[in-house]
Amino acid sequence: MMGLRVAGTGSFLPERVITNDDLSRTLDTSDEWIRSRTGIAARHLLEPDTPPASMGIAAARAALRRAGLGPSDVDLLIVATNVPEEIIPGSAPFIAEGLGLHHEPPFFDIKAGCAGFVFGLAVAGAMMDSGLVRTVLLVGIEALSRFVDWEDRKTCVLFGDGAGAVVLVGTEGDRGILGAALHGDATKLGLLRIPAGGVRLPASPETVAAGKHFLRMKGRGVYQSAVTMMERATLEATERAGISLADIDWLLPHQANLRIIEALVKRLGFPRDRVLVNIDRVANTSTASIPILLDEAVRAGRIGDGDILALTAFGAGACYGTVILRW
Numbered sequence: 001m002m003g004l005r006v007a008g009t010g011s012f013l014p015e016r017v018i019t020n021d022d023l024s025r026t027l028d029t030s031d032e033w034i035r036s037r038t039g040i041a042a043r044h045l046l047e048p049d050t051p052p053a054s055m056g057i058a059a060a061r062a063a064l065r066r067a068g069l070g071p072s073d074v075d076l077l078i079v080a081t082n083v084p085e086e087i088i089p090g091s092a093p094f095i096a097e098g099l100g101l102h103h104e105p106p107f108f109d110i111k112a113g114c115a116g117f118v119f120g121l122a123v124a125g126a127m128m129d130s131g132l133v134r135t136v137l138l139v140g141i142e143a144l145s146r147f148v149d150w151e152d153r154k155t156c157v158l159f160g161d162g163a164g165a166v167v168l169v170g171t172e173g174d175r176g177i178l179g180a181a182l183h184g185d186a187t188k189l190g191l192l193r194i195p196a197g198g199v200r201l202p203a204s205p206e207t208v209a210a211g212k213h214f215l216r217m218k219g220r221g222v223y224q225s226a227v228t229m230m231e232r233a234t235l236e237a238t239e240r241a242g243i244s245l246a247d248i249d250w251l252l253p254h255q256a257n258l259r260i261i262e263a264l265v266k267r268l269g270f271p272r273d274r275v276l277v278n279i280d281r282v283a284n285t286s287t288a289s290i291p292i293l294l295d296e297a298v299r300a301g302r303i304g305d306g307d308i309l310a311l312t313a314f315g316a317g318a319c320y321g322t323v324i325l326r327w
């Protein structure tokens, strides 16, 4: 594939922080249970009256600023999200409007569960490789706090809100996507769903009364599939990249559950100190999880020129995949 460089990264987390102790005041749960089962200590939640797109706009502006580029340089905007700003027209137009993309570049949403950002990266790379576009703004954004049932302790404690963004530019040399493996296992589509509010079951007073517009998750089933999915995708992507696991400098796994990450690392035999983790502070931000993690690592100066990164994720669908990127 053509060379590709991440010219800038950005992220945004809402100011409001909710700790496990805060949750345990209104919910039958405890800091001890949440920490020991998930590794989560706190999450950022968007204020109810704030439009979620504002998080994506802030993350994208930061990424463009660090890339030394402006809105007029964007050839394509891809927004990865599970729950769009509006069912029609999605999230991308709202972010394009907020950024002032007045030169009318194409934009679209991508929905691939929590793997949306990884899928988006592969799509962006392929479109750049084909010569269709040169500069891509890829945003991962999620405000699942609006769709979790705050009375369901099995799901609501897991999620946080946030957004992350990268600016991708073409480059000479050997930087870019070295290999990728993307998969979908539709036999597992029942593991994570919001049953109502789509065309199959449009929102009605009955669906709202039955709470069918809330995220429903079979946590155990997701847990059991997640590790093997990310393991398979990472091994395949590594092979396609023509490298070995030992060549990977940093593993950036989707931040869903610390125990899932640790089981993955153990199965791969990957060094724990080369795995980036921030789930304790941000919880599971779904499609925003990997770009937030990446931005924090870049700003902390952890990622060096030429480093090889493996970005791996799984989520609703069930979609899963890994992209190997040379920085």
Ligand code: UT7
Residues within 6 Å of the ligand: 028, 029, 030, 033, 034, 037, 038, 114, 153, 154, 155, 157, 217, 219, 220, 221, 222, 223, 226, 256, 257, 284, 286, 314, 315, 316
């Ligand atoms: O991006 C993908 C999104 N989803 C995920 O990644 C989720 C993956 N799954 C998981 O992370 C884990 O399955 C959970 C953290 C969701 C749950 O952990 P678990 O070890 O699989 O627990 P469990 O569902 O088997 O529940 C064990 C017990 C149950 O009590 P009983 O029935 O044994 O009395 C639950 O009711 O833990 C109870 N429980 C809780 N207790 C206190 C479930 N949630 C909570 C809670 N606080 N928040």
